[in-house]
Amino acid sequence: MRRIRLEARPVPSRAMRYLSPLVAAALTVVVGFVVFSALGRDPFAAFHAFFVKPVSTVNGVAELLLKASPLMMIATGLAVGFRANVWNIGAEGQLILGAILGGGVALYMEGAASGWVLAVMVLAGAVGGMAWAAIPAFLRTRFNASEILTSLMLTYVAALLLSYLVHGPWRDPQGFNFPQSKMFDDALLFPLLLEGTRLNASVFLALAVVAAGWVFVHKSFLGYQMRVAGLADAAARYAGFSANRTVWLGMLAGGGAAGIAGLAEVAGPIGQLTPSISPGYGFAAIIVAFVGRLNPLGIVLASLLMSLLYLGGEQAQMELRLPSAITGLFQGMLLFFLLGADVLINYRLKTLRPGRPAAAGSAA
Amino acid sequence: MTDALVPILVATLAAGTPLVFAALGELVAEKSGVLNLGVEGMMLCGAIAGFAATAATGSATAGMLAGVAAGAATALVFAVLTLTLQANQVAAGLALSIFGVGLSAFAGKPFESIALTAPQAFAIPVLSGIPVLGPVLFAQQPLVYLSWALFGLVSWFLYRTRAGLVLRAVGESPVSANAIGYPVIGIRYLATLFGGAMAGVGGAFLSVIYTPMWAENMTAGRGWIALALVVFATWRPGRVLAGAYLFGGVTIAQFFAQGAGAAIPSQLLSSLPYLATIAVLVLISRNPNVIRLNAPVSLGKSYHPDS
Numbered sequence: 183m184r185r186i187r188l189e190a191r192p193v194p195s196r197a198m199r200y201l202s203p204l205v206a207a208a209l210t211v212v213v214g215f216v217v218f219s220a221l222g223r224d225p226f227a228a229f230h231a232f233f234v235k236p237v238s239t240v241n242g243v244a245e246l247l248l249k250a251s252p253l254m255m256i257a258t259g260l261a262v263g264f265r266a267n268v269w270n271i272g273a274e275g276q277l278i279l280g281a282i283l284g285g286g287v288a289l290y291m292e293g294a295a296s297g298w299v300l301a302v303m304v305l306a307g308a309v310g311g312m313a314w315a316a317i318p319a320f321l322r323t324r325f326n327a328s329e330i331l332t333s334l335m336l337t338y339v340a341a342l343l344l345s346y347l348v349h350g351p352w353r354d355p356q357g358f359n360f361p362q363s364k365m366f367d368d369a370l371l372f373p374l375l376l377e378g379t380r381l382n383a384s385v386f387l388a389l390a391v392v393a394a395g396w397v398f399v400h401k402s403f404l405g406y407q408m409r410v411a412g413l414a415d416a417a418a419r420y421a422g423f424s425a426n427r428t429v430w431l432g433m434l435a436g437g438g439a440a441g442i443a444g445l446a447e448v449a450g451p452i453g454q455l456t457p458s459i460s461p462g463y464g465f466a467a468i469i470v471a472f473v474g475r476l477n478p479l480g481i482v483l484a485s486l487l488m489s490l491l492y493l494g495g496e497q498a499q500m501e502l503r504l505p506s507a508i509t510g511l512f513q514g515m516l517l518f519f520l521l522g523a524d525v526l527i528n529y530r531l532k533t534l535r536p537g538r539p540a541a542a543g544s545a546a
Numbered sequence: 547m548t549d550a551l552v553p554i555l556v557a558t559l560a561a562g563t564p565l566v567f568a569a570l571g572e573l574v575a576e577k578s579g580v581l582n583l584g585v586e587g588m589m590l591c592g593a594i595a596g597f598a599a600t601a602a603t604g605s606a607t608a609g610m611l612a613g614v615a616a617g618a619a620t621a622l623v624f625a626v627l628t629l630t631l632q633a634n635q636v637a638a639g640l641a642l643s644i645f646g647v648g649l650s651a652f653a654g655k656p657f658e659s660i661a662l663t664a665p666q667a668f669a670i671p672v673l674s675g676i677p678v679l680g681p682v683l684f685a686q687q688p689l690v691y692l693s694w695a696l697f698g699l700v701s702w703f704l705y706r707t708r709a710g711l712v713l714r715a716v717g718e719s720p721v722s723a724n725a726i727g728y729p730v731i732g733i734r735y736l737a738t739l740f741g742g743a744m745a746g747v748g749g750a751f752l753s754v755i756y757t758p759m760w761a762e763n764m765t766a767g768r769g770w771i772a773l774a775l776v777v778f779a780t781w782r783p784g785r786v787l788a789g790a791y792l793f794g795g796v797t798i799a800q801f802f803a804q805g806a807g808a809a810i811p812s813q814l815l816s817s818l819p820y821l822a823t824i825a826v827l828v829l830i831s832r833n834p835n836v837i838r839l840n841a842p843v844s845l846g847k848s849y850h851p852d853s
Contacts, residue, residue, distance in 0.1 A: 331827055335770065339820050521633040
């Protein structure tokens with residue numbers, strides 16, 4: 183009988199660090215095959231519907247980029263905090279506040295439509311997201327309250343605030359009593375990039391946010407301090423880097439990015455404020471950040487994969503009559519497999535044979 | 547006046563019960579040093595499993611057992627990741643919550659239009675005849691009595707038994723516990739599974755008894771509130787119980803305020819439990835010594851026997 187056990191590697195494996203997301207994606211696909219078979223669907227047809235069909239048309243590719251944009255933006259912002267062990271998991275709520283503040287500008291500036299108003303809306307979106315993220319940052323730095331729990335609680339409050347606004351003061355009087363605001367002025371929406379699709383200029387905004395995140399993390403002294411804080415807390419304190427500033431920056435980066443993403447949704451494909459403006463981008467972005475290894479290029483790739491899971495879920499609903507909630511199932515699975523595969527970064531597998539306990543039968 | 551109070555108190559106890567189960571389970575896991583942020587996901591999986599089992603068999607007991615099984619099964623995934631594969635507990639807990647939301651939504655689609663009939667409350671003879679206290683405390687769902695039994699059991703186990711002492715030792719110093727010869731990983735596995743099973747019952751109570759129906763994300767953050775409760779209770783079972791009913795009260799207060807026609811937006815009332823969670827977290831965390839003295843020392847830290 184063989185026993186497999188984990189043995190610590192002398193140095194973490196760089197190769198595994200980058201292979202692990204691929205392993206996770208592959209395992210997700212394999213389990214997907216099993217799940218589809220178990221549900222009585224032809225797994226190859228299901229695979230085709232899930233991963234190939236959605237991106238086999240120009241419109242499909244446009245949708246892929248459209249949905250990847252908020253994911254890469256938010257994940258970039260969250261990664262700044264995650265690197266420093268600041269766990270902002272309330273990006274969904276910060277996204278909503280960005281949509282409320284930025285969308286509020288659009289509603290109040292109706293008629294004054296011009297390019298600069300859209301710029302103000304983006305700014306207001308960022309401010310809204312940051313303001314919502316500032317609450318957990320303040321409670322953490324001032325009162326030591328866990329930002330994990332407070333940021334998540336505020337997500338529910340944000341959703342209720344949006345619901346109040348579209349049911350009450352901001353409801354469109356000509357909207358047949360539907361809980362939604364007026365449509366924003368056409369001039370206040372991001373311009374479309376491709377006729378006949380929903381892809382709009384906010385995709386450039388997303389890339390700009392990713393680039394800005396890269397510059398901040400890798401090229402700025404503040405970003406360096408935060409990386410040190412995440413890797414070696416004691417060293418950071420010894421060097422005199424402020425722990426509170428790390429929390430503030432980590433929270434505000436995620437909040438600002440999520441706020442812009444929220445504004446881009448309402449000033450993009452949605453075009454107004456409605457009670458539900460995001461299919462969980464704020465939570466999915468957490469997975470994107472991890473699967474992308476908190477690294478800009480990785481995040482862009484991971485956001486495309488996660489976006490594909492959203493599209494695949496919609497396709498599966500239409501073609502295979504499976505609930506589109508299957509998207510969440512695959513998203514969660516992807517993160518599980520990633521965390522599991524990550525063990526091979528710091529450990530390698532050793533098989534032990536009876537009688538030769540010290541045998542070096544490496545299987546890694 | 548007291549007559550008007552009875553239904554409010556009865557409802558408060560019922561609303562607090564899922565939190566009692568989930569938070570006591572998480573308390574035991576955290577006492578062993580395992581921080582499982584996946585309570586929300588485990589509750590949702592317990593809720594849909596319990597609902598499906600009850601819908602299929604007509605038995606609420608079967609539903610609760612299914613909730614236990616589903617909660618423990620999801621906790622097992624978390625345990626393998628964090629205890630065997632050394633994954634970061636915070637990340638794995640988040641993953642479990644996200645996964646649980648997705649899995650329960652997927653599995654629950656066919657059950658969305660089904661309604662169950664809640665089982666009858668069980669009035670304990672004689673005791674339920676006591677004015678006010680009787681109907682409040684002794685004419686409840688059997689599961690409410692069970693939650694009190696669980697409270698007694700957990701308190702007794704943690705502080706009055708040798709096994710409880712070992713579990714707490716593992717949470718304080720896994721290295722010392724291992725040196726004495728206790729199987730740290732095995733104990734943490736059991737504590738994590740227990741936490742999952744209790745979260746599963748809490749979820750099943752919601753979907754089978756409290757509001758006998760299934761809706762996507764129906765726990766509405768109760769799993770996270772249970773996590774906050776454990777901190778608020780400074781890891782003590784008695785305070786967990788008190789805190790759970792406090793939150794039950796806040797949840798119920800909004801319904802009665804709405805019913806009484808209070809001129810407050812319903813969304814503001816609905817956000818009260820979340821705001822209250824933030825408030826109590828701030829109150830208890832304000833003094834870092836309170837947390838440092840009460841939290842299990844190794845909470846959330848990975849442990850590998852070789853290192």
